[in-house]
Amino acid sequence: MRYAIGFLAAGLLGMAGVASAGSFSYTVTGVSDYDFRGVSLSATDPALQATKSKILDYPEYYASIAHGPFKFKQWYTNDYGGTSQDALYSEIGLSFPFSNGFSVNIHTGYNYGEYFKNNVEEYFDFSAGVGYSVGHFNMGLKYTTTGLEGGPFEITNNEFANTGRVVLSIATTFPWSDE
Numbered sequence: 001m002r003y004a005i006g007f008l009a010a011g012l013l014g015m016a017g018v019a020s021a022g023s024f025s026y027t028v029t030g031v032s033d034y035d036f037r038g039v040s041l042s043a044t045d046p047a048l049q050a051t052k053s054k055i056l057d058y059p060e061y062y063a064s065i066a067h068g069p070f071k072f073k074q075w076y077t078n079d080y081g082g083t084s085q086d087a088l089y090s091e092i093g094l095s096f097p098f099s100n101g102f103s104v105n106i107h108t109g110y111n112y113g114e115y116f117k118n119n120v121e122e123y124f125d126f127s128a129g130v131g132y133s134v135g136h137f138n139m140g141l142k143y144t145t146t147g148l149e150g151g152p153f154e155i156t157n158n159e160f161a162n163t164g165r166v167v168l169s170i171a172t173t174f175p176w177s178d179e
Helices: 002-021 114-119
Strands: 026-031 047-050 061-067 070-077 087-097 102-112 123-134 137-146 165-174
Touching: 087 114, 102 114
Parallel strands: none
Antiparallel strands: 026 047, 026 165, 061 070, 070 087, 087 102, 102 123, 123 137, 137 165
């Protein structure tokens, strides 16, 4: 464990140096559970995420609109998980920021399309939580669940868990600026 923390710290410092040398940004996030559309992709274990690496192994496209606290995104792929089946995801998010750095965040999404009809079932995911920003860090605490809970596709406490759980996150974006 001691070596893992050392490698993580060295990697973060290295990314900060590289990021400041160029004109791009890099976000690193630590989570208590890597939640993807209501499903755990880390077997409900902690995970480290970075925006420059992607878990998805298929092309996915989206369009979005936002106004005030409201945001809508429509996602599409014609090859979900390498299955040659299409899948769509529609999501709506509301975020209400407060002047003291806190925010209240609500999210719902719907997974549908050929892949979900043929392999699992179409389903909703939901989350509600709070956020807090201080300095260069953004923290979040949310409760997330899916419409699969209680049905034949419910998965609990292992890889791809899709039942209700609490997720804690902390993120920072490099390079840090004085703004």
